[in-house]
Amino acid sequence: MGKGRAPCCETTKVKRGPWSEEEDLKLVSFIHKYGHENWRSLPTQAGLLRCGKSCRLRWLNYLRPDIKRGNFTPEEEATIYRLHQSLGNKWSKIAAKLPGRTDNEIKNVWHTNLKKRLRSSTGLNAGEEASPKGSLNEVETSPEPSPNVSISLVGSNNSSKEDDVQKDQAFEFTEDYSECMGMLQEVDKPELLEIPFHLDPEVWSFMDDLDQFQQPENSLTSGDPQESEEDEVGKWFNHLEIELGLEENDNQEQEQKQGTRDEEEPSPPSLMESFEFLLDP
DNA sequence: AACCTCAGCAACCGCGCGGTT
DNA sequence: CAACCGCGCGGTTGCTGAGGT
Known part of the structure; x- marks a missing residue:
């Protein structure tokens, strides 16, 4: 079987090489909302100058929320x-x-x-x-x-287990879910994605799928399913921030400020704040 | 301090498979 | 049944940072 083969992406107009943070964010936010039913059309819809294969690879190997990074045990x-x-x-x-x-x-x-x-x-x-x-x-x-x-x-x-520890710690945070939803709403901006937004059920099935990937030891002990779902979303965003190199800056800043702010803690720069330039054409 | 070498890893490439028309 | 399409997979490449000279 397997007759013929679709030509890979048009190599003339697609970008290649390492992914930028902006591209990562675009891809993540798109998949978050619409899933990835069709990799071929995804780059166009998401406003990415990449071929579908490249998007798929980037998602599967790097951006997927269930990726466990760090050294192998x-x-x-x-x-x-x-x-x-x-x-x-x-x-x-x-x-x-x-x-x-x-x-x-x-x-x-x-x-x-x-x-x-x-x-x-x-x-x-x-x-x-x-x-x-x-x-x-x-x-x-x-x-x-x-x-x-x-x-x-x-x-x-x-x-060098430090990496593992550092990454694992990324899953021990509890971020306000509303902030995450704010991020999602931010990326709904039509000027960014140029597609009509509606709340795709796949988004939620995608969220549900996240639960499958969680290791038992990683799952929080909260008995409230909704709360744990919120935690998962928050974890995922935090994880993404780390992967995009934003968390490091946060940590550095936090280390510097740690001595001065114990009680009242201003929320660290969110993912969307860090990518503000994206939303401000 | 500068240069070289090498290991690690992200990304690309091309083929084959399964599903659809 | 054949052609087409899209995706997944495995191999390979090339960039980057660390370590050595």
Whole structure:
């Protein structure tokens, strides 16, 4: 099957290379409202000079709210190793077993860390890594690799856990939901998106989907479902701020001001405030 | 201090698959 | 049934920052 192939995007008018914060915001706000039913038409509708593929990639690998960033844990690395033994280079399938991790990320980790470590620990050459083809056959005979697999992985470069901690802390905040909704309303500005806004049910299904991605340990203990939903939205925005590099500035400012303001805390610059230039043509 | 090398990662490219017409 | 379309996947590239000389 699979006849023909649509030409990829028109390479003449699309922008390429690293994504700017402005583009990120546009993409995020659009997907937030309308979802991503059609990647091909999404860039046009969202006012992005990118091809759909690029948008999809950016969303899946970086902007998605459920992305878990930071170093891989030894357990994760062991899982990758184990799954790679049985699945081969099926990165998407491996990623499916690791919530919050993308196939691209796993692929990178494999090529940079695990393969190297495996090679050094087994004395294999680069081309002799746990062969996908051979390992596919091994699935039948040895579905479970030896348990000591993880041992060779545990000596990994987990020294910089700071990142993980920092990112995790991003999920321990409680931001006013109304502020988030204000942000969403801000991006509704027709001059920005040039599409009629209506409250698409997909937005809420999208929000609902967020719940699926949350790790149990990450979920707050609040019994109020609505409250937790608000928290999730807030977390997501905060997470986005961190990813866009806005949170760092906030932290620096907060560190500087910490001594002076304990009681009355002015709200930190919101995502939309940071992108004010977008809304002011 | 300047230059070089290398590792890590984000993004791109092209192919193949599944669904639709 | 064939052609088309859009998406997902895996491989590859190239940029950037860190570490070494």
